[in-house]
Amino acid sequence: MKKIIITGLFAASISAFGFTLESNGIENGFIKEKYGKFGTENINGMPSLSFPLKWKEAPKNTKTFALVMEDYDAIPVTGFSWIHWVTIIPGNYNELKENASLKDSNLIQGVNSWISSMGGLSKADASHFGGPAPPDKPHTYSITLYALDKEIPLKSGFYLNELYKEMEGHILDQVTLKGDYKN
Template sequence: MKKNVLLTLTALSISAFGFTLESSGIENGYIKEKYGKYGAQNLNGMPSLSLPLNWKNSPKNTKSYAFVMEDFDAIPVTGFSWIHWIAIIPGTTTELKENSSLENEDIIQGVNSWISSMGGLNKNDASHFGGPAPPDKDHTYNFTIYALDKNIKLQPGFYLNELYNEMDGHILDKVTLKAKYKK
C-alpha cells in the first residue's frame, strides 16, 4: 500500500492550494524512454519528443503559465543545472499534448541547455524541449509550472533569467512534479 501511494504521489504533484500537475509520460516514477535519449525522435541529436502534461485547479485570476523542466543532478557533471524546457503558456490552456514543443504554436519557448558548448545546438534548435540524456546515473527531473497573474511578453529564444525576471512578484502558485530517467 505504501509503495502505491508513493508512486501515485510521484506521478501527480499537488500544491498547497490544490493546483496539480501530472503526466501520462511518467510510469512508476520514471519518464518513459521515448521522451529521452532512448527515443526515436530527435532534433540534431537532441531528444525532442516532449512529454504530455496536464494541470488542474489553477488559482483564480491566472493569466498565463510559465513552465520549467530542469535537471539538478547535472550539476556535478556540467557545473550547472541543465535546463531541458522552458515555455510560456496561455492562461486558457490546461494541457500540453505529446510533442507540443514541436507542434503547439500557442506556446513561446526559450532556450534550453543544449545551446551550451556541451550541447552544441544553435539558438533556434535549442528553443524547444531537449529531452533527458543522463551521462552518469539515473537523474531526477523537475517539472515546474507557475500560475501567473499577468501575461508574459518574451520573444521565442528567451533565457531562463529573463523569464524569472518577468515572473517576479506575479506568481500566484506553483507545483513541481519530479521523475527520473534511466542512464
C-alpha cells in the same frame, strides 16, 4: 507552499491550494524512455519528443503559465543545472499534449541548455523541449509549472533568467512534478 509527490499509474504533484500537475508520460516515478535519449525523435541529437502534461485547479486570475524543466543532478557533470524546457503557456490551457513543444505554435519557448558548448545546438534548435539524456547515472528531473497573474512579454528564444525577472512578484501558485530517467 507544501508540495506532495504521488506515484502510481501516473505521477502527480499537488500544491497547498489544490493546484495539480500530472503526466502519463511518467510511470512509477520514471519518465518513459521515448521522451529522452532512448527515444527515436530528436533534433541534431537532442531528444525532442515532449511528454504530455495536465493540470487542474489553477488559481483564479491566472493570465498565463510558465513551465521550467531542470536537471539538478547535472551539476556535478556540467557545473550547472541543465535546463531541458522553458516555455510560456496561454492562461486558458490546462494541458500540453505529447510533442506540444514541436506542434503547438501557441507556446513561446525559451532556450534550453543544449545551446551550451556541451550541447552545441543553435539557438533556434535549442528553443524547444530537450529531453533527458543523463550521461553518468539516472537523474531526477523537476518540472515546475507556475501560474502567473500577468502576460509575459517575451519572444521565442528567451533565456530562463529573463523569464524569472518577468515572473518576479507575479506567481500566484506553483507546482512541481518530478521524474527520473535512466542513463
